[in-house]
Amino acid sequence: MKTILHITSSARAEESYSTNLGKEIINLLKVAYPLVVIDTWDLVQTPPPLYTSEMIQSFYISPAQPGYSEINELKYANELLTRLNSADIIIISTPTYNFTVSAHLKAWIDQLVRVGVTYTYNETGNRVGLISNKKVYLAIASGGLQPKGNLVKDYLADYIKDVFKTYVGITDIDTYRIEGTAFPNFLPNYREDLKDF
Numbered sequence: 001m002k003t004i005l006h007i008t009s010s011a012r013a014e015e016s017y018s019t020n021l022g023k024e025i026i027n028l029l030k031v032a033y034p035l036v037v038i039d040t041w042d043l044v045q046t047p048p049p050l051y052t053s054e055m056i057q058s059f060y061i062s063p064a065q066p067g068y069s070e071i072n073e074l075k076y077a078n079e080l081l082t083r084l085n086s087a088d089i090i091i092i093s094t095p096t097y098n099f100t101v102s103a104h105l106k107a108w109i110d111q112l113v114r115v116g117v118t119y120t121y122n123e124t125g126n127r128v129g130l131i132s133n134k135k136v137y138l139a140i141a142s143g144g145l146q147p148k149g150n151l152v153k154d155y156l157a158d159y160i161k162d163v164f165k166t167y168v169g170i171t172d173i174d175t176y177r178i179e180g181t182a183f184p185n186f187l188p189n190y191r192e193d194l195k196d197f
């Protein structure tokens with residue numbers, strides 16, 4: 001049995017191409033794994049909290065400190081960690097808003113990354129992720145087309161991949177895109193977008 005955590009972060013609810021691309025990924029995973037548990041987390045319906053001064057201070061408290069799990073400012077971050085740890089596969093559906101992830105997803109990532117919990121430092125001072133053995137699929141929608149080439153800046157997929165690699169420890173990340181959704185007469189073809197799945 002596989003547990004799939006599906007994070008959705010578009011303001012467009014059922015109309016969202018990124019959400020629907022993520023659902024198509026789930027359909028394909030169901031073929032490979034007939035027994036799946038799906039945990040859907042709609043970040044727009046239940047928005048993550050934004051950083052406060054107290055929250056940031058709490059993020060630096062050692063998890064070994066007594067009462068750590070009861071700290072109010074860490075409630076959301078702890079729920080996130082529980083749901084992430086329960087998942088074998090994580091699907092992150094995000095629209096492209098102004099070149100990068102939705103603000104809801106950025107706030108979720110800010111709750112995810114925690115020193116001593118998702119990453120630590122090794123003896124040479126480099127960051128090392130503490131969570132591994134999970135697969136991540138990115139399901140990205142964009143109104144325009146993603147430019148091709150090595151010199152193209154990708155503030156969305158590269159950003160998520162760098163965060164997961166450096167601050168979490170997850171490197172097995174596949175990216176799928178539905179592009180050109182703002183073009184006149186655009187018709188989604190999720191199976192075509194996922195032909196290399």
Ligand SMILES: Cc1cc2nc3c(=O)[nH]c(=O)nc-3n(C[C@H](O)[C@H](O)[C@H](O)COP(=O)(O)O)c2cc1C
Binds near residue numbers: 011015182
């Ligand atoms: C505020 C805003 C900013 C956007 N910025 C970009 C952008 O930088 N690049 C792009 O290709 N599309 C951009 N778009 C288009 C969306 O990425 C496109 O509508 C996409 O389908 C949204 O994802 P969704 O269908 O999952 O909601 C933007 C749309 C909005 C509303």
